[in-house]
Amino acid sequence: MSRHQLEIDEIGKVVLILDKRFFALITVIWLTTALVPASSLGSTWKGEELLRQWREAAWRLGPFKLQPMLLLTNAGYDDNVYYYSRGNPVKDYTLTAGPAAEIYLGIKKKILLSFYGSPQYVYFYETKRERTWNYYGRAEMNFIFNRFLLTAGASYSDARQRWNTEIDIRPRQRERSLRAELLWQMRRKLSLSLSAKQSRYEYENLEYELFRIAEALNRTENYANATVYLQVTGRARFFADLEYGLFEFANPASRRDSESQALYGGFEFSPTGRIRGRIHVGYKYFNSKAAERQDYEGWVGDTNLQLRLLRRLWVRATLRRDVRFSLWYDNTFYLENIWSGGASFYLHRKIRLDYDYSDGRNRYPSQSVP
Numbered sequence: 001m002s003r004h005q006l007e008i009d010e011i012g013k014v015v016l017i018l019d020k021r022f023f024a025l026i027t028v029i030w031l032t033t034a035l036v037p038a039s040s041l042g043s044t045w046k047g048e049e050l051l052r053q054w055r056e057a058a059w060r061l062g063p064f065k066l067q068p069m070l071l072l073t074n075a076g077y078d079d080n081v082y083y084y085s086r087g088n089p090v091k092d093y094t095l096t097a098g099p100a101a102e103i104y105l106g107i108k109k110k111i112l113l114s115f116y117g118s119p120q121y122v123y124f125y126e127t128k129r130e131r132t133w134n135y136y137g138r139a140e141m142n143f144i145f146n147r148f149l150l151t152a153g154a155s156y157s158d159a160r161q162r163w164n165t166e167i168d169i170r171p172r173q174r175e176r177s178l179r180a181e182l183l184w185q186m187r188r189k190l191s192l193s194l195s196a197k198q199s200r201y202e203y204e205n206l207e208y209e210l211f212r213i214a215e216a217l218n219r220t221e222n223y224a225n226a227t228v229y230l231q232v233t234g235r236a237r238f239f240a241d242l243e244y245g246l247f248e249f250a251n252p253a254s255r256r257d258s259e260s261q262a263l264y265g266g267f268e269f270s271p272t273g274r275i276r277g278r279i280h281v282g283y284k285y286f287n288s289k290a291a292e293r294q295d296y297e298g299w300v301g302d303t304n305l306q307l308r309l310l311r312r313l314w315v316r317a318t319l320r321r322d323v324r325f326s327l328w329y330d331n332t333f334y335l336e337n338i339w340s341g342g343a344s345f346y347l348h349r350k351i352r353l354d355y356d357y358s359d360g361r362n363r364y365p366s367q368s369v370p
Helices: 009-018 022-033 045-056 213-217
Strands: 002-006 059-061 064-078 092-107 111-124 132-144 148-160 172-185 190-203 219-233 236-249 258-269 275-288 296-308 313-325 333-348 351-363
Touching: 045 064, 045 092, 045 111, 045 132, 045 148, 045 172, 064 111, 190 213, 258 296, 275 313, 296 333
Parallel strands: none
Antiparallel strands: 002 064, 002 351, 059 064, 064 092, 092 111, 111 132, 132 148, 148 172, 172 190, 190 219, 219 236, 236 258, 258 275, 275 296, 296 313, 313 333, 333 351
């Protein structure tokens, strides 16, 4: 596949009750605010970033602050729309455009509500069947204290696009997510995050080479994470993340229910520095609950880095390796390996030209997994 383009077991089930007790969680967090002094705001690094976004929002409408945006992305030429690995790939001109807005509401100097919404139109010049509207939304409630940040949020997306490298078509996927996080700033440079997230994925009921996508892949994913952060420099932060995942599929006949445990480490770089992005690597145990299905144990990662070479010129590289759920036959998963490289030239602070090249390989349990 290549592409050019311009531009631990039952304990884990505690996450499953997130949707049923979500509003109870909000109530507990709200009551907690009465026990925490409100004399200082934003002392956690995430709290400071939230307050910076709030202060820099362009418009004020009564108690609300608004940051409007007009998004124009992926405008250019794609020489492999469906990521074909052989034959004659479909080539086309494409762009994605639409409005977006981030809305903030501050309450009593320690609560910050944020809302995001964006409808986006995906246009292809010749491949008309791929033209579509995609929708994205997010809402969060943040309790910002001296040494703690409490966050509860929900997000929604309804989009038709390439979700993985296994399926050549673009099925519509709806994702509904709930998340909660507690960040504790233990020391000036040391912090601890405890978080839980539940996401439900639903696909349109399309048939792809004798397999029905919705029957095979509709599922609920649950994650619980414990992450330690260490501020190394003003623009670089080290992290170590312990993760538990639990995956339950809507159709029991798919026999893809599974769980995972992973330990990650790496660095996050400031979005305002000369080096941006993150280094994220780890070791994962992926266990299928169907005894006859194979498991995976090995290295995974999701690393993306950008480097400014000149005032207007940036280069970037991405390396992604992880377990993905498979549509095919009796495979619970496949191992996706993707790398890419590219460059950006800025014509203006908010206008740039991109070039990207990517290549990838999928390996299945029946094959030797490196």
